[in-house]
Amino acid sequence: MGIHGNATAQIVLEGATGSLVGQPNKGLAAMFVMMNAARLGVGNQSLGLTEVAFQNALAYAKDRIQMRSLSGVKAKDKEADPIIVHPDVRKMLMTARAYAEGGRALAIYCTLLLDKEHHHPDDKVRRDAGEIVALLTPIVKAFLTDNGHIATNACLQVFGGHGFIKEWGMEQFARDNRINMIYEGTNTIQSLDLLGRKVLGNNGATLKKFGKLVGQLVEEEGVNEKMSEFITPIAVLGDQLTKFTTEIGFKGFQNPDEVGAAAVDYLRVAGHFVFGYMFALMARTALREIVAGNTDPFYEAKLQTARFYFAKLFPETATLMRTARAGAAPLMNTDAALA
Numbered sequence: 001m002g003i004h005g006n007a008t009a010q011i012v013l014e015g016a017t018g019s020l021v022g023q024p025n026k027g028l029a030a031m032f033v034m035m036n037a038a039r040l041g042v043g044n045q046s047l048g049l050t051e052v053a054f055q056n057a058l059a060y061a062k063d064r065i066q067m068r069s070l071s072g073v074k075a076k077d078k079e080a081d082p083i084i085v086h087p088d089v090r091k092m093l094m095t096a097r098a099y100a101e102g103g104r105a106l107a108i109y110c111t112l113l114l115d116k117e118h119h120h121p122d123d124k125v126r127r128d129a130g131e132i133v134a135l136l137t138p139i140v141k142a143f144l145t146d147n148g149h150i151a152t153n154a155c156l157q158v159f160g161g162h163g164f165i166k167e168w169g170m171e172q173f174a175r176d177n178r179i180n181m182i183y184e185g186t187n188t189i190q191s192l193d194l195l196g197r198k199v200l201g202n203n204g205a206t207l208k209k210f211g212k213l214v215g216q217l218v219e220e221e222g223v224n225e226k227m228s229e230f231i232t233p234i235a236v237l238g239d240q241l242t243k244f245t246t247e248i249g250f251k252g253f254q255n256p257d258e259v260g261a262a263a264v265d266y267l268r269v270a271g272h273f274v275f276g277y278m279f280a281l282m283a284r285t286a287l288r289e290i291v292a293g294n295t296d297p298f299y300e301a302k303l304q305t306a307r308f309y310f311a312k313l314f315p316e317t318a319t320l321m322r323t324a325r326a327g328a329a330p331l332m333n334t335d336a337a338l339a
Contacts, residue, residue: 001175036137038184040110043140046148046180047103053173054096057155060162061089083158091312092158096151098309101302103144105278110136128209135198135206136274142190143271145180152177191263194270200249200259207245207270214238214277221284230283233310234276237317241273244321257328265324272317279306 022030061084065075069085083089113136116129152174156163163170181187199207218235221227248266251258283306286299 001178003179035184039137039141039190042180042183043144044107046145046177047100047107049173049177050096050100050103050148050151053152053155053170054093054100056170057096057158058093061093061158089158092154094305094308095154095313098305098313099147099151101305102275102278102309103147105282106136106140106274109278110140131206132210135210138190138194138198139267139271139274141184142187142267145177146187146268148177149181188264191267192260195248195263195266196259199245200252204245211238211242217277217280226287227284230280230306230310233314234273234280237273237276240321241269244269248324251327255328257332261328261331262324265320269317269320272314275309276314279309282306
């Protein structure tokens with residue numbers, strides 16, 4: 001695969017004179033200021049790749065004709081129907097769209113938190129914003145790049161055999177995204193950072209702060225029937241996530257390998273919890289605009305994407321929690337298999 005066309009460098013420091021930057025023994029903390037900014041940036045790289053892959057695949061699916069629709073002819077004036085009529089093609093396209101829209105909402109949300117952390121006049125607001133963006137940073141980096149891997153591969157698949165040909169450009173999106181899962185600390189490192197440091201490191205205090213934001217939305221919209229399909233899933237997962245976190249924490253105190261075994265699954269569960277919150281906020285705004293008489297199809301498209309996300313992607317959390325609960329034993333008791 002490789003990095004093609006990227007300027008990289010090797011710096012040789014033998015015989016060089018080093019100068020201290022910052023305070024003694026504080027270098028690692030200073031480095032992570034840079035690293036966390038880079039992690040947010042890498043997440044945004046995958047967000048961009050997800051979006052451009054989706055746009056290209058959508059245009060191709062509308063133009064490429066193949067077979068007839070299973071439910072009857074759709075393009076009577078053509079020899080075959082555009083492949084966008086086929087359910088699985090739509091699933092691939094909607095997966096990319098949902099991961100792009102959820103990721104974009106999360107990226108903007110983190111940008112607002114960073115603005116508050118650095119510029120808000122209230123010290124408590126600054127501290128709370130910084131704490132929550134620290135919690136979300138490994139999710140932005142790992143969840144968005146993992147989702148970018150899923151989305152760019154799905155969009156390549158829409159092209160069929162053409163997708164693997166360089167001239168179409170689709171294989172480059174998949175290839176370019178693949179390194180983002182490695183950059184700035186692999187996604188396993190991000191998962192260990194989230195679960196070990198950001199969640200268990202302060203006994204879930206920061207996670208509870210974010211949970212309160214979700215709980216506030218649930219409380220505000222819980223009686224709104226039109227919002228139930230978006231609110232109920234995050235309300236249920238919020239309760240499950242609290243129990244799930246406590247369970248992993250107790251097991252981790254007894255055996256640290258339990259945290260390592262659960263971390264990657266845990267990050268995706270947390271990622272869906274955050275995305276669910278983003279989609280619920282977007283759905284609320286879209287519904288309000290539609291009720292107010294706004295006929296812009298943008299809002300109906302937003303609702304359709306949210307419905308797809310909660311029906312087809314969000315339920316992954318059930319499997320992830322089950323595999324995480326399987327614990328470290330199926331991984332660590334494998335000496336014969338890995339001999």
